[in-house]
Amino acid sequence: MYKNIIDFAKKNENYVANLLADLVSLPSLSGKEKHVVMRIKQEMEEIGFDEVRIDGIGNIIGRIGNGPQKIAFDAHIDVVDTGNPDLWDFEPFEGRVENGKVWGRGTADQKGGMASMLLAAKIIKEFQLEQKFTLYFTGTVMEEDCDGLCWNYLINEENIRPDFVVITEPTACNIYRGHRGRMEISVSVPGLSAHGSAPERGENAIYKMAKLVREIEQLNKNLKVDKFLGKGTVVVSEIKSVSPSLCAVPDLCSIYLDRRLTWGETKESAVNEILEIAKKVKLDIEVKIPNYKESGWTGNSYSMEKYYPTWKIDKNHNIVTKAINNYKNLFTQEPKVDKWTFSTNGVTICGVHGIPCIGFGPGFEEQAHAPNEFCPVDHLWKAASFYAGLLLD
Numbered sequence: 001m002y003k004n005i006i007d008f009a010k011k012n013e014n015y016v017a018n019l020l021a022d023l024v025s026l027p028s029l030s031g032k033e034k035h036v037v038m039r040i041k042q043e044m045e046e047i048g049f050d051e052v053r054i055d056g057i058g059n060i061i062g063r064i065g066n067g068p069q070k071i072a073f074d075a076h077i078d079v080v081d082t083g084n085p086d087l088w089d090f091e092p093f094e095g096r097v098e099n100g101k102v103w104g105r106g107t108a109d110q111k112g113g114m115a116s117m118l119l120a121a122k123i124i125k126e127f128q129l130e131q132k133f134t135l136y137f138t139g140t141v142m143e144e145d146c147d148g149l150c151w152n153y154l155i156n157e158e159n160i161r162p163d164f165v166v167i168t169e170p171t172a173c174n175i176y177r178g179h180r181g182r183m184e185i186s187v188s189v190p191g192l193s194a195h196g197s198a199p200e201r202g203e204n205a206i207y208k209m210a211k212l213v214r215e216i217e218q219l220n221k222n223l224k225v226d227k228f229l230g231k232g233t234v235v236v237s238e239i240k241s242v243s244p245s246l247c248a249v250p251d252l253c254s255i256y257l258d259r260r261l262t263w264g265e266t267k268e269s270a271v272n273e274i275l276e277i278a279k280k281v282k283l284d285i286e287v288k289i290p291n292y293k294e295s296g297w298t299g300n301s302y303s304m305e306k307y308y309p310t311w312k313i314d315k316n317h318n319i320v321t322k323a324i325n326n327y328k329n330l331f332t333q334e335p336k337v338d339k340w341t342f343s344t345n346g347v348t349i350c351g352v353h354g355i356p357c358i359g360f361g362p363g364f365e366e367q368a369h370a371p372n373e374f375c376p377v378d379h380l381w382k383a384a385s386f387y388a389g390l391l392l393d
Contacts, residue, residue, distance in 0.1 A: 009384050009388075016384065020112055030294075037141075037297070040118070055158050057153050061160070070136070071391075073120065074349075076345060078144050079109065082371075110169050110170060112363045112380060113363075115362075116168060120388045132391075136160060136162060145292065148352070151345050152304055166359070169365075170364055171361045173383060175338070176337075176360070177312055177357075178346070179310075180232070181309045185257040187209075188253070189205050191205025205241060209253040209254075216234060216236060223265070233260040241253045261310045308347035309347055309352060313356050320337065323386075330382075330386060330389050331382070
């Protein structure tokens with residue numbers, strides 16, 4: 001059967017490449033995914049999904065089968081913007097197939113995963129592999145703005161709780177089993193305004209914040225290291241000040257931190273590190289974790305704290321060993337088992353809700369958010385084969 005899956009997938013190479021090009025030609029920034037959702041809905045209905053529906057914030061959910069084991073395949077279908085157009089050699093949303101690759105914004109991150117999932121659905125229907133399963137194929141929204149919010153909604157509001165989830169973010173067709181978490185932190189320091197001609201009368205909030213920033217730079221060098229996930233990091237990504245005018249001493253300074261969390265680091269530990277630094281440099285600060293709340297393309301909004309927990313599953317976990325066996329049966333070679341550098345919906349699925357995840361997706365992680373983004377065509381049918389093959393074991 002593994003050979004049948006591979007043969008069928010290869011025969012549909014043009015189908016999946018052209019499907020991806022079609023999805024790319026429909027721009028879908030976070031919260032504006034309606035057109036690509038409708039295109040996916042059309043494809044799911046043509047394939048013959050047992051159920052296709054759209055939830056309250058705009059995620060599309062396709063279901064095949066009604067068996068006891070529940071598996072979800074997930075692809076976020078929103079994309080980041082294109083950035084400087086001068087860095088692109090072609091129209092980012094043209095969506096074209098050329099030289100064995102599909103080119104355009106979102107090919108790797110991560111509409112390629114969605115296209116492969118739909119080909120996998122065709123394979124599953126062709127060989128009737130769904131008998132023991134309830135299979136969810138989710139095209140999720142607003143991930144680029146807030147990782148995992150979409151799955152908080154699916155689990156908490158739609159009562160979809162699979163036994164495990166395959167995240168189809170780009171892995172270069174390797175098997176991934178985790179990644180660092182992250183969080184966003186805002187820190188504010190008060191000052192006292194005075195006329196710029198007599199700064200000694202005031203208390204410059206920027207100068208005060210500078211003490212904290214220097215210590216945060218040193219903190220980055222001494223954060224925890226995990227053998228598998230790597231080192232935690234912290235970056236000051238923004239600094240702002242407030243003053244009555246440009247000829248006045250600023251009375252407020254705030255910074256924004258991008259904090260990447262390795263295993264053993266938590267929201268509480270990261271906040272306490274900043275508070276300890278403030279105590280050391282004798283500063284009175286306010287620390288906040290921002291909350292994300294935006295409306296989806298349906299007009300409905302949903303909120304989530306901007307804390308995205310670290311997650312990993314053990315290399316000997318049953319799902320990892322089955323994924324490895326599936327890979328060897330399909331491709332007759334040993335897979336690479338690794339981790340993402342960036343963050344995925346796994347922060348909520350596994351990090352918050354404890355549902356095991358593995359990653360396997362077409363495209364290269366380095367292509368995410370980059371100009372001249374592409375996804376190799378052979379990755380698309382290989383990923384589809386992998387998703388369908390999982391059901392054989």
